[in-house]
Amino acid sequence: MAGIMTAAACCLFFISVFMGIKIWKLKRDVFFFSDRLIRCLNDMTCGREPENIEEEGDTLWNKVYERLQKLERIWKRESAENLEEKKKMKSLISDISHQTKTPIANIKLYEEVLLDEGLDSAEAGEFLQKIRIQTEKLDFLLQSMVKMSRLETGIIEVRCMKLPLCGTLQRAVEAIVLKAEKKQIRLSVDCDEDIVVHHDTKWTEEAVFNLLDNAVKYTGREGNIEISVSVQEIFTKISIRDSGKGIALERQAEIFTRFYREPEVYDQEGIGVGLYLARKIITMQGGYIQVCSEVGKGSDFQIYLPNG
Structure with a gap:
């Protein structure tokens, strides 16, 4: 009987020791975990890269650190x-x-x-x-x-529908005719009446008018502005070609920025938002604008609108 009690006491002792060690290890792990977490959070709030102490395997710390990294990337972005x-x-x-x-x-x-x-x-x-x-x-x-x-x-949204393109171009041209006539500029439009394009007619008219207004402004008296439309595999191209002063190659990327005006034309009326607005409108419809120009040989602004 005494032997059994001694064995039980020994067993309880070892269990107590084992549990004590487990609790001690658990407290140590919690301390280390919380210390690492605090250091990482301090680094993140101070704008530093969080220090990572690599651990082998799929540990809790590795999982938490991975999420902290994602959170840091979101904050930085x-x-x-x-x-x-x-x-x-x-x-x-x-x-x-x-x-x-x-x-x-x-x-x-x-x-x-x-x-x-x-x-x-x-x-x-x-x-x-x-x-x-x-x-x-x-x-x-x-x-x-x-x-x-x-x-x-996003207060105003473009509403694209399958509509004839000629009507849109016609309204833009009608709005610029008087300005062109004052400078005796010849306007010509080549657009098949059957061409239908997925576009917002009101805002596309605004974009085309802005390009025409720019062309009239920088084309000399008795010059020419030609508007032509061609249907391609993915896009429909609207070309607005003028016989104006042209744009230097190094400036062609700048002309679409807000309020940009070329140094030589500050005597002309305008504030430099027309081309910016035109590109914004066309981009919002899934299209794009590009320009081909050479100084002294005019400019060709090309609008590309998706067919469908």
Whole structure:
């Protein structure tokens, strides 16, 4: 009997020792795990790469560390996106300030002259005409800014449908005819009436008009602007070719950026948003725009819209 009790006591002792060791190891593992986790989180909050202590096998730490890495990548991506948005906003505010500064200053100047100088009716009319031009420029800028913001934020969505392309082009051409006639520029359109393209007719008209307006602006008197349409395997191409001044190769990538204007044409009216808006509109429809141009030999702006 005493032997049995001794054996039981020994068994209980070993079990207690075993459980004590297990509890000690568990506490140690919890301590190490929490210490690693805190260090990783500290590294992440300070912008450092989390230190990884490799463990063999599919351990809990390896699983947690893998998820921490994914979380860190998400944070870094969102942080970079936020920084980029701030840069864009800063650039936009700077651009708006720059674009509005001149017309506002001109309006104030003309207003002071009208108020302070004894002008006859003809001179007063001339200054009022200048004020009207500057006011229209500001109005155009604000309308363009509204269009850009609505397109970029998704407030306005393009609604593409299978529709004849000729009607869209015709409306864009009709809107530019008067400007072209003032410079005696010849406009020609070659488009098969049976061509049907998957597009948003309203916004595509806006994009084509912007390209035509740009062509008229930088084409000399008695020049030519030719619009042609060809159906390809995947895309339908709208080509707007002019006999204008052309664009240097090194500047062709810049002309589609917001508020960009070439140095030689600052005397021309405009604020540099037409091409930006045109590309934005076409891109939102799954298409793209490219330009082929040579200085002194005109430009060919090509819109590619998906067939279906």
